Amino acid sequence: MxxxxxxxxxxxxxxxxxxxxxxxxxxxxxxxxxxxxxxxxxxxxxxxxxxxxxxxxxxxxxxxxxxxxxxxxxxxxxxxxxxxxxxxxxxxxxxxxxxxxxxxxxxxxxxxxxxxxxxxxxxxxxxxxxxxxxxxxxxxxxxxxxxxxxxxxxxxxxxxxxxxxxxxxxxxxxxxxxxxxxxxxxxxxxxxxxxxxxxxxxxxxxxxxxxxxxxxxxxxTKLPFEEEIRFPSVATTTALAAQLSASGELSTFDGTHRFRPRPDCKLSAFYTLTESLGLPARLFTSQRPTLEALFLHLTGRNLRE
Ligand SMILES: Nc1ncnc2c1ncn2[C@@H]1O[C@H](COP(=O)(O)OP(=O)(O)OP(=O)(O)O)[C@@H](O)[C@H]1O
Ligand SMILES: [Mg+2]
Structure with missing residues (x-):
């Protein structure tokens, strides 16, 4: 048409x-x-x-x-x-x-x-x-x-x-x-x-x-990760954030870290790491990727910046 x-x-x-x-x-x-x-x-x-x-x-x-x-x-x-x-x-x-x-x-x-x-x-x-x-x-x-x-x-x-x-x-x-x-x-x-x-x-x-x-x-499917884990950007998560950048993409907006693991990074390893740092599971939410994440991935910016 x-x-x-x-x-x-x-x-x-x-x-x-x-x-x-x-x-x-x-x-x-x-x-x-x-x-x-x-x-x-x-x-x-x-x-x-x-x-x-x-x-x-x-x-x-x-x-x-x-x-x-x-x-x-x-x-x-x-x-x-x-x-x-x-x-x-x-x-x-x-x-x-x-x-x-x-x-x-x-x-x-x-x-x-x-x-x-x-x-x-x-x-x-x-x-x-x-x-x-x-x-x-x-x-x-x-x-x-x-x-x-x-x-x-x-x-x-x-x-x-x-x-x-x-x-x-x-x-x-x-x-x-x-x-x-x-x-x-x-x-x-x-x-x-x-x-x-x-x-x-x-x-x-x-x-x-x-x-x-x-x-x-x-x-x-154009995104190189299958889910995104979010957690607050606070003093207790600083050490975690520092370690994560090696295993995926980490970005921070509005006081929230968003971590997108590389395909070879196992979620079980992620949770082992958070446990060893003494961080409670309730800090973390995991989400299916969204178009917002795709836009960020393609442009390095948020859709509504
Ligand atoms: N009549 C015009 N004269 C000069 N520049 C224009 C004109 N109309 C749009 N532009 C410029 O062209 C670009 C695209 O504008 P456009 O209005 O198509 O965007 P948009 O996606 O509709 O944005 P919005 O979501 O704000 O409506 C912008 O940089 C805008 O400043
Ligand atoms: Mg317009």
Whole structure:
């Protein structure tokens, strides 16, 4: 469905996307996971045909995406990261404007507006000015505004930023349902929990480059360790930490040591060592690796630094 081949985008001297290649198949729920400034919104804007590329090729269903040709633009919906609503107008008026932009008129437009409001539980707020809405309600409206023309392909750029857990769940469930019904979705986020929970395939992006691409399980096999042991960084664990660096990767954040044993380092040896140092077992928790750990491994940084 969507293909990007060696796509590059520059803003002056800054290279925001650097030779990005990826494909998204019909029906996929694809996550673009990366920290601030990674290039997620830039990628979305290129796919939406809002900005020209500086190099490479993008196609949607085999048709080249360009800023000049609106045909690919109408085949997709874009939920922009920054709310694209008219705060002085009410919910219904906002949807009407978006629907008309996509050429919907008359009873069809009315029906679609009804469905959209109902889908995100805003029917009873339809006559209220959008500026009186909570952030979560505005996000929900922003989402359905992109779907009025029933695109086959949806770009969601961090649609849950600033949203309370309840609205967040409502958005997740709605997107999951649309995906089950056949909508192909590209979803950008800097929350690994969202990428893990929602998406069938994940691309990790940083500094304009795709660093890793695959299902969650495929990505986690790229880590050179199978689990991570965490323990507090306190005076009593200093000696342990000093000894561990020889048998794996040790990093420290927020007062917590994270130890990732090398594959040849036996956990039994680790626990023998902690016992000999007189450290109680309750200090240690062991965890399956996460995308966060993979990001750290690939970049040397935390996803949310
Ligand atoms: N219009 C612009 N003009 C100049 N530089 C830009 C512009 N838009 C983005 N950039 C730069 O391009 C890089 C990628 O930005 P982009 O907005 O695509 O990142 P992002 O992954 O969406 O980040 P965030 O998670 O903060 O939304 C950043 O270094 C940013 O400063
Ligand atoms: Mg962005």
């Amino acid at each position: 969507l293909h990007l081949n060696q796509v590059t985008k520059r803003y002056g001297a800054l290279t925001a996307l650097d030779g990005v290649s990826l494909h998204v198949a019909p029906g996929e729920f694809f996550a673009l996971l990366g920290p601030n400034g990674a290039g997620k919104s830039t990628l979305m804007s290129l796919v939406a045909g809002l900005r020209p590329v500086d190099g490479g090729v993008l196609t949607l269903d085999g048709v080249a995406i360009t800023t000049a040709d609106p045909s690919t633009r109408v085949a997709l919906g874009l939920v922009p990261q920054h709310l694209a609503l008219y705060p002085e107008l009410n919910a219904e008026q906002n949807l009407r404007i978006f629907g008309e932009l996509y050429g919907l008129r008359g009873p069809l437009l009315r029906d679609r507006i009804e469905e959209a409001l109902a889908a995100v539980q805003l029917t009873d707020r339809r006559k209220d000015q959008v500026k009186t809405f909570s952030e979560g309600m505005q996000r929900r409206l922003n989402l359905v505004a992109a779907l009025l023309h029933r695109p086959k392909f949806l770009l969601c750029d961090e649609p849950t930023v600033g949203v309370d857990p309840q609205s967040r769940n409502a958005i997740f469930e709605y997107l999951a349902r649309l995906n089950r019904e056949g909508l192909t979705i590209v979803y950008s986020t800097h929350y690994m929990e969202e990428a893990t929970r929602l998406c069938s395939r994940i691309g990790i992006i940083d500094h304009g480059k795709i660093l890793a691409l695959g299902t969650l399980d495929e990505l986690l």
